[in-house]
Amino acid sequence: MKFTRRDVIASACALAATGFGAAAQAASDYPAKTIELIVPVAAGGGTDLVGRAFAEASKKYLPQQPMVVINKPGASGAIGTAELINAKPDGYKIGIIICEVTIIPNLGITKYTAADLRPIARLNADPSAVTVRADAPWQTIDEFLADARKRKDPMPIGNAGMGSIWHMAAAAFAEKTSVKVNHVPVLGAAPAVVALLGGHVDAITVSPGEVAQHVAAGKLRTLAVMSDQRVGGIFEKVPTLKERGVDLTVGVWRGLAVPKATPADIVQTLSEVARKAADDAVFRDALSKASLGWAYADAAAFQTVIDKDRAFYAALVPKLELNKP
Incomplete structure (x- = not known):
């Protein structure tokens, strides 16, 4: 059979229309199968808890x-975030994004930026805190700083990996207080806590x-928080760095995002789910019990x-100079 150029064009248009119709139908039926929520850090930390509480x-x-x-841990969230960016934009692979997405592009760790994602909602925000073992010799942040300044060797402080927000917090803390720090990277906040409990670092x-x-449980002691106001709860007696004369505020946020090209109707569905789930007692109670801050914001505010x-x-x-030890 002989095909003319007009036949080929018509067939291509028909296929495109069929594909569009299938995509539209798929979107209208969304979700029709299990949704994967990528959490770009190791299990056990704050980001993981936020993700699991939201999924529940x-x-x-x-x-x-x-x-x-x-x-999907690794590279301060870069591995999991890259998988999210490159995922098929059909709403079946979504992800938790963390503030590192605004940090690590400046270190040359990734080629992507936050502009390569479509935010859905912010779910949580928390400040950094300087924490040591309960048996450490420092009872206050002032004692900690005094000792750090006298030391010949840098103070080993654990973080969640190069370019992570907790690495940023430690580096900013060192710069503001004029103390020398040896940054010890691990795969996330939970492994950093394990390193501190095991005596491998002096603080996190x-x-x-x-x-x-x-x-x-009396195993760790928090000396100060990097926020404008005290945290409250079991940390109500812990001062802010600003109270101790150090003008530094550093914190993390965690939110929901999808690949940039995700269809508007799927984005709308997920936005509604995020708004309702974030306000649900299941989510709020999970964050409260873990001393994590509830901080919902819609897509525009996020x-x-x-x-x-x-x-x-x-x-x-x-x-x-985060690339330096």
Whole structure:
């Protein structure tokens, strides 16, 4: 059979229309199968807890279609975030993004930036905190700083990997207080806590929620938080660095995002799920019990936070020389 150019064009248009119709139908039926939620850090830390609490709370708003958490740790969240960016934009692979997405591009660790993602909602925000073992000789942040300044060797401080927010916090802390620090990277906040408990580092700068269990058990002691106000709860007696004369505020945020090209109707569905799940008692209670801060913000407000941090870290990272030990 002989085909004319017109036949070929007509066939191509028909196939395109069929594909569009199938995509539209798939979108209208969304979700029709299990949704994977990528968490770009190791299991056990604050980001992992936020992701799992959100997945659990979302069950009520995604009937009969579970959301399963897939941990993809490494490179300060870069591995999991890259997988999310490169995922098929059909709503079946979504992810938790962390503020590192505004930090690590400045270190040359990744080629992508936060602009390669579409934010859905911010779910949580927490400050950094300086925490040591309970049997450490420092009872206050002032004693810790005095000792660090006298030491010949740098103070070993654990973080969640090169370019992580907790690495940023430790580096900014060292720069602001004029102390020498040996940054010890691990795969996340949870491994950093293990390193501290095991005596492999002298301090860590993860969030209060990520050490709360061990602080409550009397194994760790938090000396200061990097926030404008005290955290409260079991940390209500812990001063802010600003109270001790150190003008430094550093913290993490965690939110939901999808690949940039995700269709608008799927984005709308996920936005509604995020709004409802974030306000659900299941999610709020899980964060409260873990001493993690509830901080829901819709896509527009979340984008403003992301843009502000992109500018902030673009200016700050070069000053801190984070590539140096």
